[in-house]
Amino acid sequence: MLSPDQKKKLQRIALQLRYDLVEMIGVGAAGHLGGSSSLAETMAALYFHKMNFDAGKLKDPQRDRLVLSKGHAALIQYAALCEKGCFPRDELKRVKTLNGLLQGHPDLSIPGIEAVTGSLGQGLSISLGMALALRLDKNPARVYAIMGDGEQSEGQLWEAAMAAANFKVDNLTAFLDWNKFQATGATKEIFNIPDLDKKWTAFGWSVVSANGHDIDQILDAVEKAETVKGKPSVIILDTIKGKDFSFAEGNPAYHNGIFTEEVHQQALKELDAIKAGL
Numbered sequence: 001m002l003s004p005d006q007k008k009k010l011q012r013i014a015l016q017l018r019y020d021l022v023e024m025i026g027v028g029a030a031g032h033l034g035g036s037s038s039l040a041e042t043m044a045a046l047y048f049h050k051m052n053f054d055a056g057k058l059k060d061p062q063r064d065r066l067v068l069s070k071g072h073a074a075l076i077q078y079a080a081l082c083e084k085g086c087f088p089r090d091e092l093k094r095v096k097t098l099n100g101l102l103q104g105h106p107d108l109s110i111p112g113i114e115a116v117t118g119s120l121g122q123g124l125s126i127s128l129g130m131a132l133a134l135r136l137d138k139n140p141a142r143v144y145a146i147m148g149d150g151e152q153s154e155g156q157l158w159e160a161a162m163a164a165a166n167f168k169v170d171n172l173t174a175f176l177d178w179n180k181f182q183a184t185g186a187t188k189e190i191f192n193i194p195d196l197d198k199k200w201t202a203f204g205w206s207v208v209s210a211n212g213h214d215i216d217q218i219l220d221a222v223e224k225a226e227t228v229k230g231k232p233s234v235i236i237l238d239t240i241k242g243k244d245f246s247f248a249e250g251n252p253a254y255h256n257g258i259f260t261e262e263v264h265q266q267a268l269k270e271l272d273a274i275k276a277g278l
């Protein structure tokens with residue numbers, strides 16, 4: 001259980017991550033705002049509270065690993081890694097430019113990134129391999145994998161789900177960012193996969209649900225997952241795509257939309273209003 005101060009600190013970090021998203025997207029360029037913003041609280045909770053992760057010890061064998069399987073949401077992970085001190089803030093402004101460190105999808109050349117992702121469906125397999133290797137090494141580190149709800153239509157993901165259960169991998173916690181939208185519309189209209197909780201349970205996983213914008217609930221779910229032995233865990237995060245940006249919430253246009261000057265100012269104004277109340 002977090003103290004009120006700890007909770008406020010993490011809420012402020014989530015807000016800062018959203019400011020960083022706005023800075024990275026800038027004006028006149030596109031960026032994956034929607035699926036990044038839905039993960040701000042999860043990134044804050046993991047990198048700034050839960051994970052054994054130190055920017056000064058990125059090769060520490062005992063570090064916890066985070067694999068962003070929905071790699072198009074890289075901006076939110078870049079924001080978290082920047083706030084952790086993995087690279088200078090100047091890099092945020094050079095995101096997705098030819099000579100910049102931060103490319104459109106996670107790459108191993110970026111300090112703190114553990115896996116190349118972006119082709120949806122692969123991150124859980126990569127995470128499973130990491131978790132099995134850690135277990136062989138008797139290494140207590142955990143692996144966290146973050147998937148999207150649109151991504152649930154990828155077949156490879158279900159192969160990894162079966163294999164993780166078969167091998168009783170309990171040092172792996174997956175997150176399903178259930179923001180109900182994918183690139184061009186509502187997930188249920190494009191490729192409906194009902195009863196995700198029952199599906200993951202049937203595949204042999206322990207399933208917990210949490211409000212993905214409530215840091216207490218996220219951390220309770222993460223801690224519960226750690227107590228589960230002999231099977232992997234998935235946390236279904238009930239989230240809002242584009243959270244805290246009224247023009248983007250549940251609006252597929254901001255899956256990877258362009259910010260005009262007006263939208264940019266609006267985004268900052270809305271975050272300033274949240275800041276004033278925190």
Ligand SMILES: Cc1ncc(C[n+]2csc(CCOP(=O)(O)OP(=O)(O)O)c2C)c(N)n1
Nearest residue numbers: 035072118119120148149150151181182183
């Ligand atoms: C294998 C593969 N097919 C298609 C794409 C293109 N693509 C990028 S994002 C996206 C939608 C993903 O939806 P979801 O997993 O729900 O992500 P979120 O809405 O949370 O951003 C698609 C289809 C891709 N990156 N990889």
